[in-house]
Amino acid sequence: MAINLRVTQQSIATRVMTGLQGNLGRIGDLQQQLSSGKILSRPSDSPTGTVSAMQLRGEMRATQQHARNAEDGLGWLNTIDSTLTSVSTQVNRVRDLTLQANSAGASSAPEAREALAVEVENIREALIALANTRYLDRPVFGGTTAGGAAYDANGAYVGDAGRVYRTVGDGTKVRVDANGPEAFGTGPQQLFNVLTSIATNMRENAGSLGGDLDNLDGVISSIRTQLADVGARANRVTNMRQTAEDRLLTLKTQLSDVEDIDLPETIMQLKLQEVAYQAALAATAKVVQPSLMDFLR
Numbered sequence: 001m002a003i004n005l006r007v008t009q010q011s012i013a014t015r016v017m018t019g020l021q022g023n024l025g026r027i028g029d030l031q032q033q034l035s036s037g038k039i040l041s042r043p044s045d046s047p048t049g050t051v052s053a054m055q056l057r058g059e060m061r062a063t064q065q066h067a068r069n070a071e072d073g074l075g076w077l078n079t080i081d082s083t084l085t086s087v088s089t090q091v092n093r094v095r096d097l098t099l100q101a102n103s104a105g106a107s108s109a110p111e112a113r114e115a116l117a118v119e120v121e122n123i124r125e126a127l128i129a130l131a132n133t134r135y136l137d138r139p140v141f142g143g144t145t146a147g148g149a150a151y152d153a154n155g156a157y158v159g160d161a162g163r164v165y166r167t168v169g170d171g172t173k174v175r176v177d178a179n180g181p182e183a184f185g186t187g188p189q190q191l192f193n194v195l196t197s198i199a200t201n202m203r204e205n206a207g208s209l210g211g212d213l214d215n216l217d218g219v220i221s222s223i224r225t226q227l228a229d230v231g232a233r234a235n236r237v238t239n240m241r242q243t244a245e246d247r248l249l250t251l252k253t254q255l256s257d258v259e260d261i262d263l264p265e266t267i268m269q270l271k272l273q274e275v276a277y278q279a280a281l282a283a284t285a286k287v288v289q290p291s292l293m294d295f296l297r
Contacts, residue, residue, distance in 0.1 A: 016280075016284045019280060020277070020280055020281070020284065023273065023276060023277045023280055024277065026273050027270065027273045027274065027277060031270065034261070034263075034267070034270065037261060037263075038259050038261065039258075039259060039261050040053060040258070040259050049258050049259070052258050053255060053258050053259055056251055056254055056255045056258065057255065059251055060248060060251045060252070060255070062170075063244050063247050063248045063251060064244075064248060066167065066168050066169055066170075066240070066244045067241055067244040067245055067248065069166040069167050069168050070166065070168040070237050070238075070240050070241035070244060071241060072166060072176075073166035073168060073174060073176040073237045074234060074237050074238065074241070075135055075136070076135050076140060076164065076166075076176035076177060077176055077230055077233055077234040077237060078234065079133060079135040079140055080133075080140050080141075080177070080178045080226075080230050081227065081230050081231065081234065083130050083133045083140065084178070084183065084223055084226055084227050084230065085227065086130055087127060087130050087131075087183075087223060088220070088223050088224070088227065090123050090126060090127055090130075091127070091191070091216070091219065091220055091223065092220070093123060094120055094123055094195060094198065094216065095213070095216055095217075095220070097116050097119060097120055097198075098120075098198055098202075098209055098212060098213055098216065099213070100116065101113060101116050101202045101206060101209055102206065102209040102210060102213065104206070108206075110203075113202050113203055113206070114202075114203060116202050117198075117199040117200075117202040117203050118199075120195055120198050120199045120202065121195075121199050123195070124155070124192055124195040124196065124199070127191065127192065127195070128151055128153070128155055128192060131150055131151045131180060131183075131184060132148075132149045132150055132151055134148065139159060140177055140178060141159065141177070141178055141179065141180040141183060141184075142158075142159030142160070142180065143159045143160040143161055143162040143163065143164070143177065143179055143180075144160055144162030144163070144164060145158070145159040145160050145162070147159070150180045151180065151192070154192075155190070155191075155192030155193065155196075157180050157181060157186075157190075159179075159180055161179065163175050163177060163179070164176050164177035166237070168237055168240035168241065168244070169240050169243065169244065172240060174233055174236055174237050174240070175233060176233070176237070178226055178229075178230060182222070182226060183222060183223060183226045184219065184222070184223075185218065185219050185222055188215065189215050189218055189219065190219075191219045194212060194215045194216050194219060197212050197215070198212045198216070
């Protein structure tokens with residue numbers, strides 16, 4: 001037996017208003033997306049998309065930090081490279097002076113030997129200043145020392161044996177400092193001690209300059225080794241920085257795919273919803289058109 005349901009104007013109006021409100025809600029959502037440019041404005045819009053966006057943003061922050069670390073590391077390494085290059089130039093000048101004094105021997109005039117010794121001493125003071133070169137107020141040859149210098153005025157090392165590292169990738173750390181003793185030697189073969197000995201022997205014992213030359217060549221070799229090592233580390237950090245920047249671009253693209261709207265498609269959807277809303281309004285006007293006044297006429 002069929003059951004006949006009674007349909008009233010009130011029930012029709014209720015269903016129509018519910019449909020219109022739903023249509024308006026969809027138009028409002030599309031307008032919100034167009035105004036913000038984002039598909040996701042709250043987690044309920046897409047729980048899975050929200051999780052993906054959060055993961056991508058977390059990876060972006062880590063990658064940005066790696067890029068900043070690499071930039072800071074390059075600042076250290078470039079400072080060391082330019083300093084060691086200057087040191088190498090001045091040490092080579094000392095070697096030329098030492099060869100000149102050794103060739104002349106004790107037969108040269110005392111005034112000439114004194115002039116050579118004074119120049120070597122001036123170069124020594126300049127080299128101590130270079131050995132105390134700082135980056136962001138930290139001595140690049142002083143290890144992890146909290147002091148402001150790696151060497152004192154007499155050329156004695158006052159830093160420590162600590163090493164400075166920067167994390168430039170997931171599980172990738174690169175050393176960005178250069179320890180003073182590794183670059184300038186230790187004991188009698190330390191650069192500043194060798195220069196003191198050279199200046200003294202120029203004045204008093206030119207025959208001992210041959211041994212000083214051997215020690216000086218050892219220091220020059222250490223400086224060249226350090227320069228090669230610093231250059232290799234700088235290349236590695238540069239590559240890691242480029243890798244981080246490339247990865248950041250990829251992550252931004254992926255995040256845009258998750259969060260950002262497709263502008264042409266969203267505009268088209270909005271226009272379709274507006275047309276549908278206008279059609280619904282027109283249909284509603286015809287459905288609920290009769291009123292009590294129509295029957296009283």
